[in-house]
Amino acid sequence: MHMADALISPVVGGAMWAATAGVAAYSIKKVQEGLDQKKIPLMGVMGAFIFAAQMINFSIPGTGSSGHLGGGLMLAILLGPYAGFLTMASILIIQALFFADGGLLALGSNIFNLGFFTCFLAYPLIYKNIIGKEFNSKRILIASLVAAVAGLQLGAFGVVLETLFSGKTELPFGTFVLLMQPIHLAIGIVEGLVTAAVISFVWKSRPEVMEKASLNQPLGSLSLKKVMIGLAAAAVLTGAVLSWFASSHPDGLEWAMFKTSGQEELEATDPAHEKLAALQEKTAFLPDYGFKTPESAEPAGEPTQEKWPAVSAGTTVSGLVGGVMTLLLAAFMGFVINMKNKTGKKT
Amino acid sequence: MPNIVNAIYNIRGFDELARQDSFIHRLHPLAKLLATLVYTVVLVSFDKYATIALLPFLFFPVFMAAAGRIPAVPILKRLLYIEPMIICVGLLNPLFDRGTTSILGQTMSSGWLIFISIVIKGSLAVATALLLMATTGMDGIALSLRKLKVPKIFVLQLMLTYRYISVLLEEAARTIQSYALRAFSSKGLKREVWGPLLGQILLRTMDRAQRVYDAMCLRGFAGEYHIGKAPRPSWGDFLYVMGWGTLFAASRAVNLPLWLGNLLTGAVK
Amino acid sequence: MSHHITEARDLFYVYPDGRQAVSGISFRIHHGESVGIIGANGAGKSTLLMLLTGILRPAKGEVVIGEVRLTKDTLNMIRQRLGMVFQNPDDQLFMTTVHDDVAFGPRNLMLDEAQVEERVISALEKVGISHLKDRAPYHLSAGEKRAAAIASVLSMSPDILILDEPTSSLDPKSRRRLMKILSGFEHTKIITSHDLDMVLELCQRVIVMKDGRAIADGPAKDILTNKTLMEEAGLEIPLSLHGCPVCGRSKSDAD
Amino acid sequence: MSHHITEARDLFYVYPDGRQAVSGISFRIHHGESVGIIGANGAGKSTLLMLLTGILRPAKGEVVIGEVRLTKDTLNMIRQRLGMVFQNPDDQLFMTTVHDDVAFGPRNLMLDEAQVEERVISALEKVGISHLKDRAPYHLSAGEKRAAAIASVLSMSPDILILDEPTSSLDPKSRRRLMKILSGFEHTKIITSHDLDMVLELCQRVIVMKDGRAIADGPAKDILTNKTLMEEAGLEIPLSLHGCPVCGRSKSDAD
Ligand SMILES: Nc1ncnc2c1ncn2[C@@H]1O[C@H](COP(=O)(O)OP(=O)(O)OP(=O)(O)O)[C@@H](O)[C@H]1O
Ligand SMILES: Nc1ncnc2c1ncn2[C@@H]1O[C@H](COP(=O)(O)OP(=O)(O)OP(=O)(O)O)[C@@H](O)[C@H]1O
Ligand SMILES: [Mg+2]
Numbered sequence A: 001m002h003m004a005d006a007l008i009s010p011v012v013g014g015a016m017w018a019a020t021a022g023v024a025a026y027s028i029k030k031v032q033e034g035l036d037q038k039k040i041p042l043m044g045v046m047g048a049f050i051f052a053a054q055m056i057n058f059s060i061p062g063t064g065s066s067g068h069l070g071g072g073l074m075l076a077i078l079l080g081p082y083a084g085f086l087t088m089a090s091i092l093i094i095q096a097l098f099f100a101d102g103g104l105l106a107l108g109s110n111i112f113n114l115g116f117f118t119c120f121l122a123y124p125l126i127y128k129n130i131i132g133k134e135f136n137s138k139r140i141l142i143a144s145l146v147a148a149v150a151g152l153q154l155g156a157f158g159v160v161l162e163t164l165f166s167g168k169t170e171l172p173f174g175t176f177v178l179l180m181q182p183i184h185l186a187i188g189i190v191e192g193l194v195t196a197a198v199i200s201f202v203w204k205s206r207p208e209v210m211e212k213a214s215l216n217q218p219l220g221s222l223s224l225k226k227v228m229i230g231l232a233a234a235a236v237l238t239g240a241v242l243s244w245f246a247s248s249h250p251d252g253l254e255w256a257m258f259k260t261s262g263q264e265e266l267e268a269t270d271p272a273h274e275k276l277a278a279l280q281e282k283t284a285f286l287p288d289y290g291f292k293t294p295e296s297a298e299p300a301g302e303p304t305q306e307k308w309p310a311v312s313a314g315t316t317v318s319g320l321v322g323g324v325m326t327l328l329l330a331a332f333m334g335f336v337i338n339m340k341n342k343t344g345k346k347t
Numbered sequence B: 001m002p003n004i005v006n007a008i009y010n011i012r013g014f015d016e017l018a019r020q021d022s023f024i025h026r027l028h029p030l031a032k033l034l035a036t037l038v039y040t041v042v043l044v045s046f047d048k049y050a051t052i053a054l055l056p057f058l059f060f061p062v063f064m065a066a067a068g069r070i071p072a073v074p075i076l077k078r079l080l081y082i083e084p085m086i087i088c089v090g091l092l093n094p095l096f097d098r099g100t101t102s103i104l105g106q107t108m109s110s111g112w113l114i115f116i117s118i119v120i121k122g123s124l125a126v127a128t129a130l131l132l133m134a135t136t137g138m139d140g141i142a143l144s145l146r147k148l149k150v151p152k153i154f155v156l157q158l159m160l161t162y163r164y165i166s167v168l169l170e171e172a173a174r175t176i177q178s179y180a181l182r183a184f185s186s187k188g189l190k191r192e193v194w195g196p197l198l199g200q201i202l203l204r205t206m207d208r209a210q211r212v213y214d215a216m217c218l219r220g221f222a223g224e225y226h227i228g229k230a231p232r233p234s235w236g237d238f239l240y241v242m243g244w245g246t247l248f249a250a251s252r253a254v255n256l257p258l259w260l261g262n263l264l265t266g267a268v269k
Numbered sequence C, D: 001m002s003h004h005i006t007e008a009r010d011l012f013y014v015y016p017d018g019r020q021a022v023s024g025i026s027f028r029i030h031h032g033e034s035v036g037i038i039g040a041n042g043a044g045k046s047t048l049l050m051l052l053t054g055i056l057r058p059a060k061g062e063v064v065i066g067e068v069r070l071t072k073d074t075l076n077m078i079r080q081r082l083g084m085v086f087q088n089p090d091d092q093l094f095m096t097t098v099h100d101d102v103a104f105g106p107r108n109l110m111l112d113e114a115q116v117e118e119r120v121i122s123a124l125e126k127v128g129i130s131h132l133k134d135r136a137p138y139h140l141s142a143g144e145k146r147a148a149a150i151a152s153v154l155s156m157s158p159d160i161l162i163l164d165e166p167t168s169s170l171d172p173k174s175r176r177r178l179m180k181i182l183s184g185f186e187h188t189k190i191i192t193s194h195d196l197d198m199v200l201e202l203c204q205r206v207i208v209m210k211d212g213r214a215i216a217d218g219p220a221k222d223i224l225t226n227k228t229l230m231e232e233a234g235l236e237i238p239l240s241l242h243g244c245p246v247c248g249r250s251k252s253d254a255d
């Protein structure tokens, strides 16, 4: 699943952008080092290939349903982790721009979730190790399957964490994890099977392509490997801590988010704290409604900006009237510009 | 299959829109990219219960579409296509969050409030990203990326990917069509052809990459991708970004619709 | 054999980007006829073939094959009678060996393996590529690929064979061989091509397309020698019908 | 103008999979000559062209262009004089508009933008596709794509123009126009094609390839009318040279 702008906060989006930019810069350096100019058109055309392959329906044996390819693992296998990551980034940029899959701010997260975990964790640590020195169909199958599943599980977990840290939805952590991980297990299996089928085919029909691909790929220096393992461990640890936290402390997660997700968020909602007391008083005269604990009302948006004196009933009316007026104004603006365009064309 | 064909037309459609001429099209691509980015960041910085306060953010996409002469229908169609996903995630909220929240002096189910907020944010962000593309085009994006100091090999690779998507989509579509003609079924690809079918497209693709590179070299390519005349950013571009930026900031700081409503209802009274 | 009549009834097709590629085409092709569809680049020939095979759905009008209207429900049934060879054989061969590719269609017809084998062998023989049986399609030369693509369609014993520019990029000898295969095929043939000499040799009937419309439909000889018509369609009289520089007479006068 | 002589000296090429595609080819092409390279599918024509342009490095032998041996060091210099149109225009058009594609070469020559513009306009005009300037290459019909690919090479003002099967999939009128463009091009032309009538019209000299070897090299008329030779190479005498069914004489007798 793609992370979407609607679900992300500027802090999380920005942080993931930074992380992605860092990995991309490093990858570009690495690709340039082994500068094989021919690799650039190969990356470009492979990106287009994966894009096209993603549109193909694969019917899943024995289920009657069908699945799609993501392509990250295949790119890593055929181009190496660095070029693979960059190519995946291009695909996601184009999807974000033309298909609005995800959106601009979520793009960083999406590249990270779908590119980094596969190219820099699943591929070098799992796929490479299972394949070992010699290729054979069985090894390709197992390695692709395990690596694809692992990569997607990590990616899905990334989506869960990013969503929760963004705090734009109210999904309980445990539920979200239980929803996301199994879905992505199925997706990962399809991904692994398709990848294995294609890689086996290429290996059988043009072994030199595979050999060249694996020669071109420095496995990465040891230090890099350590960094990867460190990152993986950190991810697992964070996940574990957070899941404990979430299960024992459902409302505390939000609190944790405020603590960890930086100043801007706090700034934006700061007035909330100040106005909280006043707010409670105001809402108190609606006694029939069970009003939830202050915590959940805490980040309530509009009331916090209630800088204009208004009684509540009036506020409702004002809000609705203002909202409708805003919509009308926007429509009116569009209409006026359109008319101007038309008269402009005539003259 | 229809998937593939649709994708081709989506891309073609945007290319065509981006080649129009209008005030918006003449703006420097970087200015448009920056304005859109600022817009998105400010938009998503609203908290999860924001609804009416988000409405002023409608002005920007409406302005872009109208001034850029972008027909609304294709953009709205794309929106419908994307929306189910946002709606799915959004709908989980009323399911799991049974609390209520006070807003505008009313108490509402907070789950539904979040849902509405997500749908508004999602639609606005998606529409704006699409409009950016429809008024700027891929060359414009590449130009802005170079201006932002993104290394040229990445930009080149991105452009090649973009360029070859149409070619490979057509190729994949034809292969799937010929498969369907002999498989007598329009469901997915059967397992036994996964490897060979995709693998052969892949091998052809790799050969093609080689030929593309050769063709580029024969026309003097030496690693630098010359996009040609680069429009220079003007004061107009600067003002465009600053103007909208100010508006976004103002809408973020002040709940404009509420203020407007107060003004009006006050006047009525 | 009226059940193999191929009929187009006032077909229209508009590409999603608004380009009207086929605008009101109607014809009726009897069983065993061999029809050439000719026209300039972009006239709409390939689009028309795709409408006939149900790859594209017409915006208006209908395709009727052997008294059955082509709809979503009848599509798979009708496709069992049709064989289409694409312009680019690369797009058509997707199995690991030529044998498996030729066997793909018959296997999907649920024939038993012995029958499949029989069909494969006979199709390969007909096309003259039995020796390529175990080769991988992507290692073949362009001409061999084209032959394999044709075999993969013949093995389905189609009642109607549809070919999109089958001779392009073939060398003269392979082109000759292909033409021999095709003239030996006794069922309905619908062929588009810019190789008008081939059309002249293989087709009794020719439909001329221009801008999505059929501007002529009649016996090949009449149409291909009609200079004004051919010019109008952006075409040329086939070389083999050009006047003889020696005796100064057009060859069509000969018969 | 001896500096534009194109020379192949005993060229050999073996593909990585062991396939020997070119085996000992030598020739010398003078400036302004127009040479057709013909042969069956898989004879090694495209491979030879790629050796001439330095895309492939010969296993043995050398290519000399204008007294300069083609090596890694001289490659970029030599390539500025060469223009090659690939068999598949899709491989060649990689920019988002036809204009940018035609400008790609001149921009790489580091001309200033005004000069680039001038060259683009003149190249588009020559080929007759000025109206396609702002279209996206993949939106074009096959013939228009081919024309754009040719314009993208002409804009570099090459001294030697190399074309790989330029007429395939063109309609007769577009083919005619292409032939007119080519016959108006005053520099060296090297053309491979299965369209032997075009070769006959455009080339004074023909080299016949078979299995990687040149089995004949001489005036086009002599070679293309030599039935045994053409049969041996897996080819056919061009249609326009076939005997006339009316007067029974071969057209070549006429002149
Ligand atoms: N996928 C497509 N999207 C939009 N327009 C298309 C598409 N394919 C073809 N066209 C347009 O439709 C018209 C008919 O195209 P078609 O491919 O049927 O022509 P054709 O007669 O087969 O030409 P050719 O001789 O070049 O093969 C052309 O104007 C073409 O530009
Ligand atoms: N990339 C490749 N790897 C291995 N063998 C190849 C490759 N490309 C071509 N060949 C082989 O080399 C020989 C010469 O091929 P080439 O493409 O030069 O033929 P051609 O004369 O251009 O044929 P055509 O008329 O089909 O274009 C053929 O036998 C072909 O199978
Ligand atoms: Mg066609």
Ligand SMILES: [Mg+2]
Pocket (backbone or CB within 6 Å): D045, D046, D047, D087, D164
């Ligand atoms: Mg060739």
